[in-house]
Amino acid sequence: MSRRGTEAEAARPVAIVLGAAVWPGGEPSPTLRRRTERAVALWQSGEVGAILGCGGVGAHGPAEAEVICRLARAAGVPEGALFREGRSSTTEENLRYALPVLEGMGARQVVIVSEGYHLPRALLVARRLGLVARGAAPGLGGARPRAQAKAVLREIPAFVWYWWRGAGR
Numbered sequence: 001m002s003r004r005g006t007e008a009e010a011a012r013p014v015a016i017v018l019g020a021a022v023w024p025g026g027e028p029s030p031t032l033r034r035r036t037e038r039a040v041a042l043w044q045s046g047e048v049g050a051i052l053g054c055g056g057v058g059a060h061g062p063a064e065a066e067v068i069c070r071l072a073r074a075a076g077v078p079e080g081a082l083f084r085e086g087r088s089s090t091t092e093e094n095l096r097y098a099l100p101v102l103e104g105m106g107a108r109q110v111v112i113v114s115e116g117y118h119l120p121r122a123l124l125v126a127r128r129l130g131l132v133a134r135g136a137a138p139g140l141g142g143a144r145p146r147a148q149a150k151a152v153l154r155e156i157p158a159f160v161w162y163w164w165r166g167a168g169r
Helices: 007-011 030-045 064-074 091-105 119-128 145-165
Strands: 014-017 050-054 082-085 109-113 132-136
Touching (some): 014 030, 030 050, 050 091, 082 091, 109 119, 119 132
Parallel strands (some): 014 050
């Protein structure tokens, strides 16, 4: 039985999985895989009622959103609980382009799934867009330490830039 469309589902937040790289052959990067696994765990525990994958086509197809949904389906999430935003290429676009999908779902609250270092910037944008949002970060299992360190250092000026220019307004 599909869980889609029930009042209890509509009352639960939607997990928004922010996109990350897709590797050659449509393989998810470790980051994309970890984020999706975290969203699936939230769905399995009943903390969220649906999963919205975000992200367009980067260096390799298919769209990040499609890979997120493919992984979630393989983990047992039914198609009726999966939604896609498949044209964004930035954090701000992920969330801005997700708005019409969320409105169509009648979603009032979201759980943004991304790395811990990325969540402050994503939550800044989400709240400026009027979403009631909280974050959920995956564990670091399988993460490459050097890539993680580089991403953390990149995130500091990115947050300042998003804050200063008013991203999400």
